[in-house]
Amino acid sequence: MLFRPATEADLGRLLHCAVGEPVSWAHPERLRSFLADGHYRYDRVWVAEQDGEILARAVWWGFPGTGPLALDCLYSHPSVTDRVTLAADLLRHAHDAFGDRPAYHVFLPVGWRDNHAVAAAVGWRHEACRRAGLTDELERLRYAWTPGSPVPEPSGRLIFREEPDDEAFVAAFAAASAGSLDHHTRQALLVKDPETQAREDLADYLAMPGDRSWWRLACTPSGELAGFALPSANASGPVVGYLGVLPEHRGRGYVDDLLAEITRCHAARGARRIAADTDTGNLPMARAFERAGYELFAIRLVLSANPVNT
Ligand SMILES: CC(C)(COP(=O)(O)OP(=O)(O)OC[C@H]1O[C@@H](n2cnc3c(N)ncnc32)[C@H](O)[C@@H]1OP(=O)(O)O)[C@@H](O)C(=O)NCCC(=O)NCCS
Incomplete structure (x- = not known):
């Protein structure tokens, strides 16, 4: 052979x-x-x-x-x-x-x-x-929003702002990686520190065809950073991209506000479909997609090398 x-x-x-x-x-x-x-x-x-x-x-x-x-x-x-x-x-x-x-x-x-x-x-x-x-096996849930689902109004609980400084997003990514249920983040943190991981994530999102000007930091009315939202796109069209809630702000449903901001961002530009993936183990994220009217349409099975044994 x-x-x-x-x-x-x-x-x-x-x-x-x-x-x-x-x-x-x-x-x-x-x-x-x-x-x-x-x-x-x-x-x-x-x-x-x-x-x-x-x-x-x-x-x-x-x-x-x-x-x-x-x-x-x-x-x-x-x-x-x-x-x-x-x-x-x-x-x-x-x-x-x-x-x-x-x-x-x-x-x-x-x-x-x-x-x-x-x-x-x-x-x-x-x-x-x-x-x-x-040897590593992961199932990702594939969701899609289409215009049949509602475009949410802002709740006013978080204030969104554009931030041109990439370093602010590096810091936000690194902070949100603590206690993350996302498989990719958890595996990466076994072999690298949060800042290195955050820089790599940021580079990946900057390489995507989405517009950098769509990215938002999200603060509470008292000015505290609570999370961030990165609407993005791939070759097939608009995607949710990434969002994160800082650990000290979790459990208050802010994930809904961040996802709503991303949906509004794409819907305002006339998106006919917004795609999103999350891990089966990231239940708070999967539930947020379902609450926001995103439909589960497929599964992505990912078989990968264990980073520790690589
Ligand atoms: C996923 C994420 C955005 C959820 O944010 P959130 O605003 O805390 O979500 P909710 O308020 O709806 O949380 C629902 C429940 O899950 C719990 N929860 C949320 N995130 C959790 C986490 N990382 N680990 C364990 N439990 C978590 C909450 O405490 C809450 O519990 P309760 O019902 O007992 O009060 C947040 O965990 C996060 O930023 N994770 C890291 C980044 C990430 O995974 N992004 C999505 C990538 S696709």
Whole structure:
């Protein structure tokens, strides 16, 4: 078995790697357009080849100009009897070449565990990822607001202001990370200090296509900083982005005021859809989305390397 990155000469055969299982994958149209705009690259599409036939394929996504950031697709040919072993070997070869083990993001319907075909499609991929070192499992809830849901009026409990100084947001991010139920933040804080983590988060949000001028700090009427709201956008359109309540202000429902500010920000510009993700374990956030009329429409399963063992 030959494990190698793809080349342009493979395009025809790569387009024939069709996943028939009910699981998200790099279908031909996506493969073509992302190879053209740089979100996919041939050296980030790896194949397991025997006698000139592609028996497995893995496709990683990244922004043009960054390293591979996420595994998007794991395919094996129907003739392969031990797909777990083959896929795990393929991932290991690619990880060695990348010097990194990017997480696998799988998009699934709500209630997927009860759907036999979906659970089976996830099952072998999950085991292959685990053997290749993607041992941490996280489920993210995917919500969306559409104009059928209300646009909330300001409650007046918090005063929102624009703040051009990024350092103020670094401080707010770092403060809100204490006691966070967000998996990404908790994992990051195992290996870095809150300020480093805050700077990285800020850099990620600055790199997104959302407008920096939408960001707000939120203070109580007495002038105390209570939280912050970062409406943002990705390639598909408006997203909630991020919000945080400082630990000493938690438990007062301020999350509703911050989320309402973000919804108003996008709705005022005519948004037809606002997308948002949160972890299944971040119950206060999930409940806030539900109170605000955001609809749970899908699950994102994320399989990643444990940062402590990386
Ligand atoms: C998620 C978050 C915004 C919730 O803010 P909030 O205004 O305190 O939310 P609520 O007031 O609705 O809290 C509801 C309940 O959850 C509890 N709660 C809120 N955040 C909590 C936390 N991080 N850990 C444990 N319990 C928490 C509250 O104390 C309250 O408990 P009660 O019902 O017994 O009084 C806040 O925890 C936070 O800033 N976390 C870090 C950043 C984050 O996760 N952002 C969302 C990323 S998608």
